[in-house]
Amino acid sequence: MSGRVRIKDIGLRGDQPLAEIDTDELIPLPPPYDNPGGTIQELKPDAAERMVCNLDGVVALSLPHPESPEEERALVDHFAEGLKKLFTRENNWSFLQPLTLAMEYCVGCQTCSDACHVFKASGQEIYRPTYRSEVWRRLVKKYAKPNGKLMAPLTGADVDLNWTTISRLYELAYRCNLCRRCAQVCPIGVDNGLIAHELRKLFSQELGWAPRELHEQGTVLQLQVGSSTGMNQVLVKDNVEFIDEDMTDETGIEVTTPWDKEGADVLLIHNAGEIMSWPENPGAFAIILNAAGIDWTLASEGIEYDGVNYGLFYDDVQLARIALKHVSAAKKLGVKKIVMGECGHQHKAIMTVADRILTGELRDVKRVSCLPLLEEIVFSGKIEFDPSKNDFPVTLHDPCNIVRNLGIVEPQRRILRYLCPQFREMTPHGVDNYCCGGGSGFAVMSGNNFTDWRVAVAGRMKFKQILDAFADQPGPEVKKYVCAPCSNCKGQIRDMLQYWGALEKSGITYGGLVELIVNAMVDVKEPFIKWEMH
């Protein structure tokens, strides 16, 4: 399709992509990452026969074609019904008010476009935060308002509701990380990220369309066996016992993890992916909490050993089911508070969004971030540190859900300024950070060529920021550390470093915050941070 893509084009010419990504036209990266500036694998030649491939040459969702015109019609009708439901209190108990505001007020000033890392990296019209929103707004005006169709020529509602529109809009709802940087800069507070979220919700709750990694292999699996990793209660205890032994061997400190301790001061909930893929993170937590004499426990009841709640990304019903289980189990164990491990969306789901679901005593369960607790411990004098053990360049990635969306900005920085002599900020940082590109579930989504897109396009601004932060010592001989206190961000940064070969070319590795704290402990004799691929 040539020329600038118009809003109404989303519903036209469904047999071809609406846009094409040319990696040479993406925002340039510094050498040696400038030539080529990334590649996005082409879809298999027969891909379009098996699934819908009509947005941008990238497919995250593998949506099958409807089997009959009747099925197609029914799905389009469901979508129209869902549009109306979004504006009723009984159907949208979570976000009706902010959605209504986002519907009514946008002056089209495009301040948000400059703020969006996906748009900024690509310049693609369809990734503009207002593109998706304006499609949605015109659909609402025409199909969800009284006399909408009649009034359409006057209201400018020129988008047709058809199969092409909804199938493209479904993929397009998964080209936004829901990072809310656009909402933060909007002079009148319109939240385009929320609109992308509400579209995902509509698709999931009304049409049964959701990414397999988030739904079947995510929330459904978690509710079934206890964790989206597939770990049940027996396996998680076995794995944590393995971590305890491994950490004891590595540090010479006896590491033990308490389980299901009634009335403990702290119930720590990790993202279970940490246990599977980054065991040094739960291991480091155990070392720190034990050394500081904290009365803490992990819990194995129900889903309590996996803090993830992918429902936050796409479905309010799944979100509610999981949040209720998380908080109920803590209540049952009688702990003083739940402390979130290093996982961003878990922070947001349990600490704030759960407030919309919880009632009575459950609402009173204290739910806090690990970051202020870690700050308190580090500065308490209970643990002896030698910051010279961390004398290498360190920069900090701000997980959007913890920093921009919850406002927890300084505790992690005060720790790093104290324990890491060569700590340097990225530009911009704090609440103005850029998303890693893995936000809103993308880090676990890898169907077809989506990994290439989320790294080369959505993660581009973050990779550029990381390289810029280390520009004074770019060579691989100087080992550098990206501190990312969030599992989802770590997964994305791992894929990013792997994609660009940045460990070999630039000596860049990554990890969480607690690993740096343990690495600086005087009692830990061997280096805790290993400068190898992990």
Next chain:
Amino acid sequence: MEKVQLGGKDIEIDEDGFIQDPDAWDESVARDLAKTEGVDDMTDEHWKVVNYLREYYLEYNMAPMIRKVCKTTGFKLKEIYDLFPSGPAKGACKVAGLPKPTGCV
């Protein structure tokens, strides 16, 4: 879902190339899956990783922790990446006929 020829059989794979029916797996299927991962020759070292993954999966119905794979096989993660360029989860698990690992891993 897409069907492809692996080890002389028609086998269903997902959008990441993981086989859908773990029982359809045998050594010749593994060799063909390895080719899709850019591994043309399955050496003893490849089999060491694949066999451990397979045994663990059949017992526990999921993939083991990456650290356990390293400890049991004696390979560092870098060496596993040298054997299977997409790594233990997306590469070695695929060749071993496991489903794609799930969750934030």
